[in-house]
Amino acid sequence: DARVTQTPRHKVTEMGQEVTMRCQPILGHNTVFWYRQTMMQGLELLAYFRNRAPLDDSGMPKDRFSAEMPDATLATLKIQPSEPRDSAVYFCASGLVQDPTDTQYFGPGTRLTVL
Amino acid sequence: GQSLEQPSEVTAVEGAIVQINCTYQTSGFYGLSWYQQHDGGAPTFLSYNALDGLEETGRFSSFLSRSDSYGYLLLQELQMKDSASYFCAVRDAGRRALTFGSGTRLQVQP
Numbered sequence: 243d244a245r246v247t248q249t250p251r252h253k254v255t256e257m258g259q260e261v262t263m264r265c266q267p268i269l270g271h272n273t274v275f276w277y278r279q280t281m282m283q284g285l286e287l288l289a290y291f292r293n294r295a296p297l298d299d300s301g302m303p304k305d306r307f308s309a310e311m312p313d314a315t316l317a318t319l320k321i322q323p324s325e326p327r328d329s330a331v332y333f334c335a336s337g338l339v340q341d342p343t344d345t346q347y348f349g350p351g352t353r354l355t356v357l
Numbered sequence: 358g359q360s361l362e363q364p365s366e367v368t369a370v371e372g373a374i375v376q377i378n379c380t381y382q383t384s385g386f387y388g389l390s391w392y393q394q395h396d397g398g399a400p401t402f403l404s405y406n407a408l409d410g411l412e413e414t415g416r417f418s419s420f421l422s423r424s425d426s427y428g429y430l431l432l433q434e435l436q437m438k439d440s441a442s443y444f445c446a447v448r449d450a451g452r453r454a455l456t457f458g459s460g461t462r463l464q465v466q467p
Contacts, residue, residue: 275454275455284457284458284459284460285400285444285457285460287454287455287456290454297454298454333399333400335400342407343388343390343402343405343407344387344388344390344405344448344455345390345402345405346400346402346455347402348399348400348401349399350398350399351399
């Protein structure tokens, strides 16, 4: 059954290290979103792609975060260098731009801990 | 920009009915969505309202009043498995990205 996959599911790293999170959207979906969830801030949109083109990354700290879609089956979110305040669950979601309900299908998330 | 307000916590007993309210402010409104998230899980889509009125899907219903910038999620015949966080979300004007509320944690007690 079609679902969004994310790797790794858990990541523990030390401050200053590079972190790369990967997402495989549902086949055929043409929108991809990256969210960060913390207790304090809730669900925050980091980046949004439509047909692999970045449309909005205003929620992303530009100095250390970068998001790309090298092809339609892979989206990446990179943090370099990582900081303890980046500890959160990072969700990828995908959808169809032509869906009138804007339903987003979320992956299981990557739980990141930066020590 | 967009902002949404919803209660932080609601408690109800099994078999009861609970209503989770959401008020929003947005520069361009397209629709109000609801998502459910169990602890440790991912948000999953529940419902979407673009027009005023009630949408029913099984035990769950969602209501929208665009003139009042208000909606609610109604859960009937509550079950223990309904214990989760519920998020309302609005679509940003001009694009498909959603802005989520801070979530309402529902605890269903036996």
